[in-house]
Amino acid sequence: MAGGGDDAAAARNKMVVPKRHVTGFPTEEDMEVVVGTVRLGVPAGSTSAVLVKNLYLSCDPWMRGRMSRHDEGATAPGLDFVIGETMVNYGVGKVIDSTHAELTAGDLVWGMSGWEEYTLVTQPESLFKINHTELPLSYYTGVLGMAGLTAYAGFMEVGRPKRGDFVFVSAASGAVGQVAGQLAKIAGCYVVGSAGSDEKVDLLKTKFGFNDAFNYKSETNLTAVLKRCLPDGIDIYFDNVGGATLDTALLHMRQGGRVVVCGMISQYNLEEPDGLRNMFYIIPKAVRVEGFNVGGYFHMYSRFEEEMAGYIKEEKVVVVEDVVEGIESAPAALIGLFSGRNVGKQLVALARE
Template sequence: MAGNAVATNKRVVLKRHVTGFPMEEDMEVVVDTVRLRVPAGSPAVLVQNLYLSCDPWMRGRMSKHDDGGAAETAPDFVVGEWVLGPPQFPTGKVIDSTHPEFKAGDLVWGMSGWEEYTLVSKSESLFKINHTELPLSYYTGVLGLTGFTAYASFMEVGRPKKGDFVFVSSASGAVGQVAGQLAKIAGCYVVGSAGSDEKVDLLKTKFGFDDTFNYKSETDLAAALKRCLPDGIDIYVDNMGGATLDAGLLNMRWGGRVVVCGMISQYNLEEQYGLRNMYRIIPKALRVEGFNVTGYFHMYSRFEEEMAGYIKEGKVVVVQDVVEGIESAPTALIGLFSGKNVGKQLVALIRE
């Protein structure tokens, strides 16, 4: 590769900070250029991104917070700069490297951005892809951050035991579908909620959930949980927050664990839902714990081997929702908040 070779680099930038539900017009795709060599001076890796990730938590960074987002997991996006950058975890190929652990041609996943090429200076945030016999796109989902989130949260915080009663909200989403299947592998009875009859059917027929309900058609979420789990809930994997979390607290068993992974029902609200059933935590000795995956990366190698094995054995089924081209990324992200996706939402920048 010639030292002065350059390529076009399309990237998504934020046009304005967002209040309420985001719109495609809040973002735009701009065209820049990138030199296909790592600048001399310090170890870095140039990655060509092949699959980008769409995740609901990204919505929080699109708003303007008084503290600049310091209280969040990452700072607010800056208007006019590339939007959905670190910490995002696409899948890509190393184009050039001055880091001793990576070489051109390596397939990686890790911290990168919503653009076609990213220069990664924090190489500790990159992971080499070991199971190239599986679809590369899996490392932007079930074998990447979302699958790892489901695994670490359920296994480490949920601490499942055979026979436990498990409830997973937003269960057809990227984290929920994996968490539910891991619960079945662990010998649990699993109930999931989703936002359409199609998704509810998918949970039973594709992912093996024992029971399901459409939360949008239920007038009383607590009653729906009581119907599906009459003996109560041992582990609640919460991806919804709000009224669903409130209903879950009413139905927990003594010593139950609530793993708070996401709150998609709250991200676009100017005034968030106030929980009313927190008083149930004390008499039932509940453990309610917010989960942040950044504290668990030391477990990734173990997770990768286990999950790859489950996929090959057919114990974990993968459903992905893939759109093509970086121009499709804003629309795909917005679709998450109306439930248009089924499974992990990806943006493919190349065809496998």
Template sequence: MASISGDEKTDAVVQNKKVALRRYITGLPTEEDMEIIVDTISLRVPAGQTAVLVKNLYLSCDPWMRDRMSKHDDGDPTMLAPDFVIGEAMVNFGVGKVIDSAHPDFTAGDLVWGLSGWEEYTLITQTEYLNKINHSELPLSYYTGVLGMPGLTAYSCFFELGKPKKGDFVFVSAASGAVGQVVGQLAKIAGCYVVGSAGSDEKISLLKTKFGYDDAFNYKSETELGTALKRCLPDGIDIYFDSVGGATLDAALLHMRHGGRIVVCGMVSQYGLEEPYGVRNLYCIIGKTIRMEGFNVNGYFHLYPRLEEEMAGYIKHGKVTIVEDVVEGINGAPAALIGLFSGKNVGKQLVAIARA
């Protein structure tokens, strides 16, 4: 992993390696759907632009990127964000160091996190999602996860939509991932009983020994999800934090308690399917008066300052612990991303590009 050299000059032109989408896709992505392009970039913000030039240090891999790899029709209600542009650097959240700035809120040397390109350097012209890092004493990579967008997702989604109460029974799917590992620990802090599902025995062990889950099960080795839920949560579910959708959501609906809350954060099991799973048990929301609500983190960035301070405190006091799956070098980014959809990663998946 390269280091940021002290002799980088703001008037220099340097090589800029980037990951670009080669073609729009259906189904799940492959490495061949992406390509590494070597370009050049000036280390000075162009005159007349209120922009920030950053050297990317860490790039986040997140399932939501899959949606941007397909070509959507105008007005498609399922589209989460604009499609990636063929041949241009893909975009996601990352951590970087400011090299040059024409924006009054940022100066050279600042450590930041926010939406950036999947490349070594990014000229950020839309700075509304760019944030200064206030706890550089913690690992900077945490700002791709627990102190970044996944952490904000876990925090605001669980507390604002789930509205936990002490003693609630909580079920979390994809529980060892970037969001799930944080949700489970926040639920324990809130005094809940927490059960998680994941796709390997290694991940189940992590849930119980590292993240403090009260119980967990490997959904791949269970013959019937409903039986697993009944075994682990015999009194039912007050809050289901859903990141996978499909059959897991269907099974959870049958085991919800009266007045339960289902927080729909993601549906990774449905990404890329030509025929999505047809949920059959939605009638349960009527008889059990269940509230089921979707979540988009874009509406909750106003909560970030509170999240950063609370979560930094939890980390420092050992109340929240983090597991990361780090790939070294931008060339490994495509494989890291596609590994998410088969559950290859253990913990938060990210790519390390350079050192501060």
């Protein structure tokens, strides 16, 4: 335990801040990189705080929701990004100074951090110490971090797979989708994925081991392609996109099917979200449609980390990352998520260890 950072040296701290609240599709111009300074020590008198040098920052679609202004009582009250203040997301970092009993200088951690070069974390219980430093640290922004835990909790706990299940994963080449699909294969399921380019479809089949995949942008009839790829119907639909894909998938669910509602990236930038027309079909087939938030599953992180690290070492789970360099690249990387520009988990490298 250290502290007394008021006398510590100062360093430059570049950070990404929102310039305005957003409606519709965000642009790079809605954010800017500003330069401040930071003391390289925890402020004197802080009894439980950690100063982290950020090494990798995660880009995730959920950040879009925090770029809008929500009225009091909305689904994300108090969580909107504050104009002119540093944006936040999960990241990987190295502890520079700490007054927290369980974290010391030099420890490698992941957790909620600022989109900046250094972050003072005043709730260090939200940080997880990295146990598998033999694996790439960047994996803790994705497969071994929030995205991986999201896929694991959603598919294993909410989806409750059984060997032989027919599984459909949308946005299947993304950070969550690629893990969910590979977990489905490990569980003995038949897995089909959708993605937004022929390159990504090939990735699903050759790298991630999906049984089949299709490019939703080039398929004019989603009903026809689902019948072609999953002629016996869908037991588990792992939904990352919502909208028309979810609506069509409801038509193809099998008796007792499960729809795991993880994300709705097709809806995030719409001022008037699409409605669903096929909800009736969940009644005769007793289909369960369940949303979830990964925040309710962090208690199982230790178990997940060990299991997932084992899968990676055994090459049962492979990882594809899309890495951009420097914090100046972060706004463009985030915006690219909404047009499918990234291939694999999108992250920003700040300083390599």
